[in-house]
Amino acid sequence: MGGLQKYKADYQQLIAELPGQSLNWLQQLRADAYAAFSETGFPSLREEEWRYTNVSAIEKKLFSPLVSADSSTLDTAWLDTYALKDAIRIVIVNGRFCKEHSSLEGLPAAVTVSSMADALEQKPQLVEQYLAQAVGHEKHSFVAFNTAWFSDGLLVHVPAQLVLEQPIQLLHVVTQADYLATSRNIVVVEEMAQAKVIETFVGESNAYLTASVTEVFVEENAELSLYKMQSESDKAYHFGGTYVKQARHSRFKHHNFAFGSLLARNDVHTDLDVASECDLNGLYLGIKRQHIDNHTRINHLQPHAISRELYKGVLNQRARGVFQGLVFVAEDAQKTDSTMNNRNLLLSADAEADAKPQLEIYADDVKCAHGVTVGQLEDKSVFYLKSRGLDEETARNVLTFAFANEMVEKVALKDLHAMVLDQLLQRFPQEHVDKEWL
């Protein structure tokens, strides 16, 4: 049986166990998504959006949601290192909500934070209002795959006017080898509300597949800071999509840290309404044979919106980083103000960076800038540090660290900042890195 056939066969067994059995609209949505996925299968290199990233390994490896996942062996001390102390925390283990490790303490009653399975039981109309609404136009076959397959996920709903100071952490954990973890998440921040949400993806040292989709709705004049820290196992495959709809005057800040996994693909898409603002930040670190693909799309659909984007990559050994960023400016989106930058630091002759920024502009009164660099450390900077007594290796490490740390410094949450920094130092592409450099 071919890889795709096996995934389909598994699905026939899985389908009866998926949440939301009694909801006709959801059954229909899943059936349509399954049909769409069956037609295309997983993406191939022939597709422009996937030309740098070969996903055929996941068909060969046959990850399955039917592997009996035993979360009782979960190493809680290890898990604790990823739990943010000051946050409301929801934990998903092997694709399903884990109440034991979650903590909703301090959550205002008006705010909904729940597993997707529970939400489909208790608030099906709320889910129906948003599910698949931010990805409606996506032809991405991983989105269809996720819609058909998702076994659980998380729902965050912050009502209008509410300013939630406490951050919400969505912690995705995989402990099981060969597991296929599919989660579907929805984050809604209603009018004038504000929230901070952190998605963390971690796994024990196995090969597994995470296919996660998060749909985000930032309503009128609302604000959301969304952080993603991907620290999957170094044998894992990670496909993560973040699809955002921004209403008038909304603000959305995204911080995307890609540290782990053997192969990772991130999609971040946002649709901008009148005078909304988005700020997309990314840092990807690649070592050994890691492959990290970042795909962003900013759709300026209405006038006066502002977009800022900076993605940085540090690649060593045989690692490969990809950045494909598109800024689309519709005919009506006059006075668009947009900058997109991608900077790559290559630390070895075998490392590779593929950068492809694109502008597609149909309005005539706009300000759009983009820039890309792929290079090594500057000799003059290395020399300057050496002329002050630092040895060559330290000089290079300091400069590399400073390059990456710019993105970490943008993290405004203290505990998260410490965690991201720790992850950065642990997985830093060079040795002998000193915390004292901060």
Add this chain to the structure above:
Amino acid sequence: MLNIENLHVNVGDKIILKGLNLQIKPGEVHAIMGPNGAGKSTLSHVLSGKAGYTVTQGKVTYAGQDLLDMDPELRAREGVFLAFQYPVEIPGVSNIYLLKAALNAIRRHQGLDEVDAMDFLTLVKDKIKLLQMDEQFLYRAVNDGFSGGEKKRNEILQAAILEPKLCILDETDSGLDIDALKVVANGVNSLRTEERSFLMITHYQRMLDYIKPDFVHVLADGKIVKSGGPELALELEAKGYQWVQEKVA
């Protein structure tokens, strides 16, 4: 302290220094003046160990050692300091980190313990007043977004903390207004001791009004063509570099 003998230096196929001789004793302040393109910056770069220069003849001895055989970081640890003409901006690396890392690299080389955090802060705060800089500078990235004057002050601050034996000032006065020049000169003067030597490389006589040299040399076409006391600088100012070049020709 420093002995340069018959130094010939190429950059690529181009011959820049053509037999330069210079001797600096402990505590002396030497000024090298010269027109653009005479080889002033090449000299400072060769002494500090920057790549891209080929020494074809001659030798440089520093404190009894072959300077040209030493890596740049070793020269720094042995007490050679270059204040850059164009200090490099290093985003993401804080000034205070660089100062501490540099000081500790030198101390380790001298067999001393690393500096205590509190002592270091006291030292830095003391020196920063001397350069009339705000303490905020310590926590900003090295030279990142600094004005021309701030960058030059920052170089002298580094020298004040690292306490080199030989301090090379490469065009430290260029780009400074008179107020900034006075602050920088004041900083340099406070570093003068019986043992510490200075090599000032400059295009303008103005700096020498504020930092009095013991000797003035004129560098033209890759060689020192005239040496004298401070009065030579004034003569140069009055008659222009052409005067020296004509005399040589």
